[in-house]
Amino acid sequence: MADQLITLSDVATAAGVSLSTASKALNGTDRISAATREHVRVTADRLGFRHNALARSFARGRSQTIGVLTHRASNPFSRVVLATVAAELGAKEQAVLLYDARMDEQDITESVLQLRARRIDGVIVIGTGTSFPTPSLTDRFEVPVINAFTVTEDPADVTITADDVAIGRLAATHLLAGGRRRIVHLTAEPHDLAAQRRAEGAREVLAAAGLDWATPVRFGRWREEWGEEAATEVLAAVPDVDAIFCGSDAIARGAERVIRASGRRVPDDVALIGVDNWEQLMHDQRVRRHLTTIDVGLEEIGRLVADRLLEPDLEPGIQYAVPQLVIADTA
Amino acid sequence: MADQLITLSDVATAAGVSLSTASKALNGTDRISAATREHVRVTADRLGFRHNALARSFARGRSQTIGVLTHRASNPFSRVVLATVAAELGAKEQAVLLYDARMDEQDITESVLQLRARRIDGVIVIGTGTSFPTPSLTDRFEVPVINAFTVTEDPADVTITADDVAIGRLAATHLLAGGRRRIVHLTAEPHDLAAQRRAEGAREVLAAAGLDWATPVRFGRWREEWGEEAATEVLAAVPDVDAIFCGSDAIARGAERVIRASGRRVPDDVALIGVDNWEQLMHDQRVRRHLTTIDVGLEEIGRLVADRLLEPDLEPGIQYAVPQLVIADTA
DNA sequence: AAGAAAAGCGAAAGCGGTTTCGCAAATCAC
DNA sequence: GTGATTTGCGAAACCGCTTTCGCTTTTCTT
Incomplete structure (x- = not known):
């Protein structure tokens, strides 16, 4: 393949100007007449010149x-x-x-x-x-x-x-809009900031509607297994729960299995919403959307x-x- | 924070050697006595010297x-x-x-x-x-x-x-080892190389066991929806199918839904194996392993x-x- | 012990641009 | 028309390191 040996001084020579003029012309720095500038540009193009990015970075002290x-x-x-x-x-x-x-x-x-x-x-x-x-x-x-x-x-x-508070709000708003009233929340570790703030955001919206969680938030782990465990507890504690907001899609996945196994229908009996949107994010249209969720962006x-x-x-x-x-x- | 102004020539001066000697000492190139080399090294360390990677790349003509x-x-x-x-x-x-x-x-x-x-x-x-x-x-x-x-x-x-042929072999071998005999294959586009080769590899193993697909391979798309569609066809064509090898986990996900909906149990009635291992790959331990699959590596x-x-x-x-x-x- | 080879080091030439500075010519002010 | 600016360009320094080459000194060879 053609040797990439064209240097700026080649261009300068070919254009009949000095090295510094060529540099300035191509960079648009300093004062150079429009005519010269254009001429250098054309010459550079004709020769197929490209700045050596290494030399340039070095000279400028910035690495790109x-x-x-x-x-x-x-x-x-x-x-x-x-x-x-x-x-x-x-x-x-x-x-x-x-x-x-x-x-x-x-x-x-x-x-x-x-x-x-x-x-x-x-x-x-x-x-x-x-x-x-x-x-x-x-x-x-x-x-x-x-x-x-x-x-x-x-x-x-x-x-x-990510705007975790907004995520929580979005989830709660959607569930309320769907007519749900006995809402619970399963999420990760209590010290996890994202978990906290998502719970907060949702709670805020519930409060504004004069509601509260149907049972205290279950804090656990970011895992499917925890979703199963927590959902089991919740179904026992609040048999007529009509919506579960899960702190992540993984948790929701576990919860869904338990809900269905209990004979309840999703979403007819219990609505389920997660967070992450991994069905899309990780699978790029290959899997069918199933879980309603929130894309954190x-x-x-x-x-x-x-x-x-x-x-x-x-x-x-x-x-x-x-x-x-x-x-x-x-x- | 401390200005990163220490240059190689600073080191050379401080060590009382020439610039070139310092360079060679630190790079271990050329012939330098062990004593000098060590002395330069120590001096460089003491000053907190780091090569300017930009200058170095430039001088070497390689960019890292x-x-x-x-x-x-x-x-x-x-x-x-x-x-x-x-x-x-x-x-x-x-x-x-x-x-x-x-x-x-x-x-x-x-x-x-x-x-x-x-x-x-x-x-x-x-x-x-x-x-x-x-x-x-x-x-x-x-x-x-x-x-x-x-x-x-x-x-x-x-x-x-990825070794698509080996993937196919692995899947078929596992299904055979599980005692399955009426095996079918659902996969992507017929012109897709990976799909072809996975099918090939599996077929090879079946042939060696004196078997063939229970019904011709269904070629379609890399999508969950296709898994549903194809599985539906297959259940109609081969009601007593006992294993389905899917070209991807997404396809398997669709197939599983249809199989269960038909009243069959997985894996008791129909074994299901996919390819990709995305449950692990994309979710990093957060979701429970459910689908048996092949990690392509x-x-x-x-x-x-x-x-x-x-x-x-x-x-x-x-x-x-x-x-x-x-x-x-x-x- | 004398010549040859090897070892250890330094001077200096790049690497290919950017940028400062100075000078000549062109333009401006009045 | 003269002096003050501005414009356009080139010379040369410089960025910091690598690497070649040559010189001196040491070590080896016989």
Whole structure:
């Protein structure tokens, strides 16, 4: 294949201008007459010139690379964000350098040093969307840092994440709109932030309608097995329950099995709504929509992060993705 | 935070050696006495020196970046491979530059030019694991190219992908071992390579046992709806069918619903086995294993690709990931 | 012990751009 | 028409590291 040997000085020579003029003409920097600029451009095109991105990065001291720190890249939710971010950044000529860290202090420190050595242009920290606030890394870089799908300990950080309260509201509103009144909620660990805030949001809406949970929220784990367990309890405690809001689709999946096994119909007797929309997210139209759920907006988070990271002035604070209700068979 | 201004020449000065000596000492290249080498190392450590990766890449003409071309990064299977690859490469100090191409000729050409301009060290083409052989891109780069989860038109390319024939064999073997004899197969489009080869592999095993499909293979689409449709047909055509091998978990999901609706028990009356293992892959332990399936080894593909790409001599040919049987409730 | 080979190190030339600075020519002000 | 600006361009420094080459010193060979 044709050797990619055309250098800027080749272009300059061919165009009969100096190296610096050629550089400025192509970059549109400094003062260059329109005629010269155009002439250089045409010459460069004719020769098939492309800037050597390495030389350019070096000269400018900026790498066109974004560092990404993940906690566990194998987490399917992180993966969605990661893939979206990588694709969006690729479209902007930005590479992604991923460090899949255990996120202990030593690991982080090493990753930070390596990222700094690569003169990355920005950092994205992808969390798991749940659990505790994570330590802030913003001050350890002199480039912009955005936290995605996680909340940090420092409110002055830039964060883009799911709007768990809105998710809870959306779920409750939908169930109420469907005429449900004896509503219960099954979710994950009580200390999990996402679980808390989803419960909060839903509760808020119930309260506004003069209602409360038909039985106290069952906190457990983000797992299908917990959905089965909790649903079993709930059916015993509130036999006439008419709706269950589950903190995740996995929990809902377990709950549904138990509800059906009890002889109740879904959604006729008991409406069921989850959170995550993994049927779509993970399966890309291959599986039929079955569970009514709420899409937390992972892909939107990825897009927002990629867009905002390259903005000149990054405003601190938390920005939320807008959740979407996805109606299917169960509510 | 401390300014990362320590340059190699600072180290050289502090160590009382020349710039070139310092470079060689730290890189272990050229002939340097052990004493000097150690002294330079210690000095560098003391100063907290890190190579400027940009300068280094530039000087070496290699970018420490791997270009990745995907067809649709939103495909959940591609995403698994992508995330694995990115994590593995990150551990080797390699960044990933992702171009999510529409894969039409113009788009590809542009991506190729951009990747070349970035002096990437290698290329990974991630396919969708199915459908036709894709055009070979190997000759358009002078760096190594590996095709992942796809097959190209040129057999001399380096390819790492799923072993669809073995997948088929594994499924059939498992069903036979379970005592099943009236086995049918539902799968995707007849021109889909993965579908073909899975069917082939299974058929091979049946033939060796003196059997054939209980009814001709139903080719359709990779979708749950097709699983329902095809299963309905099959139950009518072969009422005493005792096992269904589905080309994907999505198809199996549809088939299972129909089988149960017909009053048959799974797996007592009809065993069901799928392919993909998405219950685990996409949900990371959150959902309970239900469907017996075959893991095609996406993560292994990602690891193999990342490992082999950096090998000095890349042997052409196709390497297959080893599929794993994942036994759960349905077979 | 003398010559040959090897070891250890430094000077300097890149790598391919960007960017500062200065100078000449063109334009402006009055 | 003269001086003050502005415009357009080129020379050259520089980004920080790698690598070639050559020189001096040490070690080996016989």
